[in-house]
Amino acid sequence: MRTPLVAGNWKMNGSRETIKELINGVVEGAKVLNGIDIAVCPSAIHIADVTEVTAGSNVAVGSQHACIELKGAFTGETSIDMIKEFGCQYAIVGHSERRTIYGETDEMVAKKFAVVKKTGMIPIFCIGETLEEREANITEKVCAHQIDVVFALEGDNAFEGAVIAYEPVWAIGTGKTASPEQAQAVHAFIRQHIAERNADIAEKVQILYGGSMNPMNAKELMDQKDIDGGLIGGASLKHEDFLVICQAAQVSI
Ligand code: PGA
Numbered sequence: 001m002r003t004p005l006v007a008g009n010w011k012m013n014g015s016r017e018t019i020k021e022l023i024n025g026v027v028e029g030a031k032v033l034n035g036i037d038i039a040v041c042p043s044a045i046h047i048a049d050v051t052e053v054t055a056g057s058n059v060a061v062g063s064q065h066a067c068i069e070l071k072g073a074f075t076g077e078t079s080i081d082m083i084k085e086f087g088c089q090y091a092i093v094g095h096s097e098r099r100t101i102y103g104e105t106d107e108m109v110a111k112k113f114a115v116v117k118k119t120g121m122i123p124i125f126c127i128g129e130t131l132e133e134r135e136a137n138i139t140e141k142v143c144a145h146q147i148d149v150v151f152a153l154e155g156d157n158a159f160e161g162a163v164i165a166y167e168p169v170w171a172i173g174t175g176k177t178a179s180p181e182q183a184q185a186v187h188a189f190i191r192q193h194i195a196e197r198n199a200d201i202a203e204k205v206q207i208l209y210g211g212s213m214n215p216m217n218a219k220e221l222m223d224q225k226d227i228d229g230g231l232i233g234g235a236s237l238k239h240e241d242f243l244v245i246c247q248a249a250q251v252s253i
Contacts, residue, residue, distance in 0.1 A: 004229040004249035005037040008236025025239030051087035062090030091116045094126045106149040124163045131170035156197040165231040171211025187226035215244035222252040
């Protein structure tokens with residue numbers, strides 16, 4: 001049985017004040033939750049404020065981004081060691097916004113994945129197809145390729161100690177959610193694809209769904225056999241909504 005993970009991706013939102021309110025609300029509400037993993041991913045500049053509140057709680061913290069390089073002359077970047085030093089356990093890699101807006105290629109994402117793992121942190125590796133790709137019936141091909149680039153770099157055990165987030169690009173921030181059946185079909189495909197390299201890791205790896213998950217649809221999605229939680233954008237910005245999604249994960253166990 002896999003432990004569900006609910007991770008909030010706060011993206012570039014909030015001020016120091018509103019983020020403190022948000023994390024206090026999450027930590028308070030999470031006290032009664034158990035049997036699930038909970039994480040929040042603030043903007044890098046808010047990480048220190050957030051880890052101060054989460055210390056000793058059951059809420060972990062992740063970064064949304066990290067530099068592909070370990071240190072040196074990379075103006076404006078934050079290294080994975082810096083992120084780790086501030087108490088993060090997770091790092092999102094390959095989010096579709098980074099891929100499409102900032103031109104991160106499959107190869108760059110795979111290299112970042114390797115850097116995150118090397119520091120002992122847990123990558124939340126995002127994959128998923130665009131609407132065009134879904135309509136062209138190549139969803140599985142696209143996801144398989146994104147995964148295979150990581151296998152090529154890291155070998156058959158690449159996904160040991162990693163999290164995968166299936167996030168259909170057409171569902172992110174659009175209010176259009178994949179139906180539970182659509183999402184389950186891709187999750188099962190992803191798990192099978194990993195199993196071809198290592199069945200044991202495939203059975204253990206948490207595969208999250210992301211893309212307009214909210215308090216209304218979370219339970220139905222997380223009730224699916226291969227959906228092990230969610231990566232939540234918009235709905236993670238209100239602690240009440242985020243906590244309802246965490247509760248849905250708890251009852252899905
Ligand atoms: P959303 O974002 O929940 O707002 O669709 C999800 C994500 O980008 O991870």
